[in-house]
Each structure stands twice: as structure tokens, then as C-alpha cells.
Amino acid sequence: MTTIHVIHENDAWLAPLRAAFGRIGTPFREWFVDRGTLDLRVPPPEGVYYNRMSASSHTRGHRFAAEHTGAILAWLRRHGRTVVNGPRALALEISKVAQYEALAAFGIDTPETIAVVGREHIGEAAQRLGFPLILKHNRGGKGLGVRLFLSAAALDEHLGSEAFEEPLDGITLVQRYIAAPEPFITRVEFVGGRFLYAVRVDTSDGFELCPADQCAVGKVCPAEAKGPKFRVIDGFSHPLIPRWEAFLAANDIGIAGIEFITDRDGRAWTYDVNTNTNYNPDAEAAAGVSGMEAIARHLAALAAAERKRAA
Incomplete structure (x- = not known):
């Protein structure tokens, strides 16, 4: 049995993924990364590895978790392990400058x-x-x-x-600052490097855009929110989807949420790539979709492919 290993540093954020693995009946192992040792003299266990390290890990007391993960990913790649969101993904997760320069290479506009x-x-x-x-x-x-x-x-x-x-x-x-005609941004989710769905996020109360922990950063628009804060957009399409997918493929990113805002002239500005994406449970329930289940099935498919190659 090929093992799925999930690298992370936030137990709360992993709970929905645990549930998704349970629903599809796929076992996995958690690798909580904070402090510890990494013995470079021995090869890593066989399996598929999914990196969920977050740029904000230091705010939870895990100051060197991202650096530790970087060492782990280098070790895994040296030994040819299958890694979802590998070293390049981590480099972009912890640097918006790196994100913007990588997006620009694909003709994707980012704010000045x-x-x-x-x-x-x-x-x-x-x-x-x-x-x-x-x-x-x-x-x-x-x-x-x-x-x-x-x-x-x-x-x-x-x-x-x-x-x-x-x-x-x-x-x-x-x-x-990009002024939008309406107080919302759009978050586009990708699993396996392919478009999954998009969420409209109301910014009337400010940029509280993290679906999992409501990352509040202050009021921007005094308007009152209308309807749910997060809403999956039915039938979403956008001309940037092929470019976003090409950007993800070129930068070792299999799973991500990409946020953009549209200005008064209809021009889309991409301003964040989150390689440790989370999903809003209420919005998903209303739309009948599950990002975490899509991730679990993607990882299970990768593990099955590895078992077939090894047979």
C-alpha cells in the first residue's frame, strides 16, 4: 500500500481533510512539522507527499516550520518521491514578490x-x-x-x-489599491492543477478573506454585507483560467487558491496565490461541492498510480 503523507503545522486546518479521507476510505499519515530532526543519511519512506505548509506558520509559534519544510522537500525530491506542492510552491507561498514575478511571466496582471x-x-x-x-x-x-x-x-x-x-x-x-465597482473579490480554487470552482468573497466588512480562520485586517468599505460572505459561483468561467493553470504547472503547484479583483474598467488583477488553501464549509454545502474531498481523491489517485508502477 502506497502511503499518503500530509505535511502541515496547523491541526485545525487539517480536520476537514481528515474527514474527506474518511469519507472516501483512504488512509493517510500526518507529518506535523515544527521542531525535530531530519536524517539525510537515510531515504524517506515511500509514498505520496502533500505539502500544506503555510506562510503564517510563525504566527502559531512555529517560527522555523517553513524552513524545516523546505529541507524536507529537498530531501524528498532528492530521492524521487512524488510531492504535491513541492519546493517551488513553498518558495512562492512565503514570498509575494516571488509570486508576482512568476505570475508576470505568464502575462497575468498583478497590482503595481x-x-x-x-x-x-x-x-x-x-x-x-x-x-x-x-x-x-x-x-x-x-x-x-x-x-x-x-x-x-x-x-x-x-x-x-x-x-x-x-x-x-x-x-x-x-x-x-485596486478600486472595485462592487465590494467583492474572487477566489479561484485548483486541485491537480485544474480549475475546481470559484468563490465570490464579500469584502464589505474588510478583507477577511481566509475561509478557515476569518483573517480580519480592518474595514475598507462601510457598506453592509449583502447575503453570505462566501458564495460558490455557479458556472464560473474566466479567460485567465488557462494562464493560471499554466502558471501552476510551471511552478510545481498542484493545489492552490488564487485571488483576484476586477477594477472599474473590467481588468482583473491577481494579488495572491495560496498554496495552503482552505475552503468555506457553508459555501460548499450550499453548492454541493467539497474542495477537501477533491484533494483527497486526487492524492488517492496519485497513490494508486504509484502502486501500479511498482507492481
């Missing part, structure tokens, strides 16, 4: 961005970019450091206060 190291340089970068703008962390997750600024005065006040959050990797992104 200036990467800044050093709080003292943020104001000058903001003047070059212009207002309104958003600050965010390069190594993000959970909306870390995301704040909207309408003026230089508001930004200066923030930079001089204790509210300013130093990014883990030292890189703050100064980014053009």
Missing part, C-alpha cells in the same frame, strides 16, 4: 508594487506610487500587515506608531 526593506523607506516608496495604497507583508498569510491608506498623513502617522508591524522577512510591500 514596490518592495521595501526598512520602515524609513516606506514613505518615499508611497510617494512614488501614489495614494490610495495598501501596505502588506511579503511573507503574509492571514492578512498580515495589510492596511489601506488614503493619504500621506495617515501613512506617516501609522509609520510613527506602535501599530506598524515589522514583516518576518523584513520586506514590506507598498501596493496600488
